[in-house]
Amino acid sequence: MRGTKVVILGGGPGGYEAALVAAHLGANVTVIDRDGLGGAAVLTDCVPSKTLIATADYMSEFETAHELGVHLQDQEGDDVSDAHAHLAEINQRVLDLAAAQSADISKRLEEVGVRIVRGSGHLASPTSVVATTEEGQEEFTAEVVLVSTGATPRVLASAVPDGERILTWQQIYELPELPEHLIVVGSGVTGAELAQAYLGLGTRVTLVSSRDLVLPGEDQDAAAVIEEVFRRRGMEVLNRSRMAGAERRGDGVVVHLEDGREIEGSHVLIAVGAIPQTAGLGLEEVGVELTESGHIKVDRVSRTTVRGIYAAGDCTGVFALASVAAMQGRIAMSHALGDAVSPLDLDAVSANVFTDPEIATVGRNAASMAGVAAVEEVMMPLSTNPRAKMLGINEGFVKMYCAKASGVILGGVIVAPRASELIFPIALAVQHRLTVDQVAGTFTVYPSLTGSLAEAARRLHPTRTN
Incomplete structure (x- = not known):
């Protein structure tokens, strides 16, 4: 009006x-x-954390360049293996x-x-x-x-942030230099994203997770991939561990766990919700x-x-x-x-976890459809995708769900670099109730990562008609 x-x-x-x-x-x-x-x-x-993550992702390209046959050299011709992050500038x-x-x-x-x-x-x-x-x-x-x-x-009485050593995710952008050893408490989206960002920037990171896997609210196949990547890249992940409190000790911090263990670090980031x-x-x-x-x-x-x-x-x-x-x-x-x-x-909401690789989801998730006979699922590793091979992508997958009777796409999960950009076709399918046959019959570029989306839809067709 x-x-x-x-x-x-x-x-x-x-x-x-x-x-x-x-x-x-x-x-x-x-x-x-x-x-x-x-x-x-x-x-x-969102904007600051994803900018920080993008910087860490850029640095990771230096680490994997040699796998593609690219060698970085200094003026003397020696290989350069390390890039250095200047946190104040970042x-x-x-x-x-x-x-x-x-x-x-x-x-x-x-x-x-x-x-x-x-x-x-x-x-x-x-x-x-x-x-x-x-x-x-x-x-x-x-x-x-x-x-x-x-x-x-969320602020805990047992770990009150001081903006210097005990930090919330809103305070980390005031740090003048990279933490020597960052302890991240909380393995939800914020904790996992920032833990990997700082790991990528060159910090030693310990992630304290109260659950069996990191990212407990996400697709568990995806969470398993991300946790394996975390460990392989050098992060210490403490599963089934709960913080009892955190305090400053000298020039660093100590995090007390409920089972009596103590973890000493230079800084602690508290990411336990809002x-x-x-x-x-x-x-x-x-x-x-x-x-x-x-x-x-x-x-x-x-x-x-x-x-x-x-x-x-x-x-x-x-x-x-x-x-x-x-x-x-x-x-x-x-x-x-x-x-x-x-x-x-809310059944058509697309979301993304900006780890490396990213986790993008839309529609119904696996937990909500567990044991539902009327739902078909297919999961395809990206390692078989030709474009992924060219880009040196070794982890990740495409997962798609559809209604068995109608073939209507109900949801999907993508674990891949830039999964946030790849999820949109599945989001369109969920929003407009497209069938797997409609998606499978749509041209994709060859070679492309989106080719795996069409292939997933094609694989759901014969299963649906059995």
């Missing part, structure tokens, strides 16, 4: 994408943001890139007429938001409110219902339990992905402003 007053709390992916949609639909939009447009995804999480590039991305987002919002208020906001009523800035307080009347305040690293930033926003006071974990309860069009108040992103606990936050924000504004909208479909 043109002229509708929309106030958005938080300028992360959920917030700024919602603002763009609302402005396009003619609303009067205000974004109240405390930390910088783009939120944690741009400033301290971190400066990381932060500069994040700041530039944030500035681009801010400029885009201003171009479409969105007002940006630098400060923090809270709900005074379901239709009133108060912003606190350096100049004081300002109250905004709102017909629609979107809360997209994100989450922050908590929603929903406290102090006035949510419960105006009737917005929260879960026991503090997340905002929302439905599939991002409505909270109070009319006119919506929520998006990590503060909802729906799916901690920037892409999901952005989709929630867009859906919220389309619904609130009367535009055509489809409810959020």
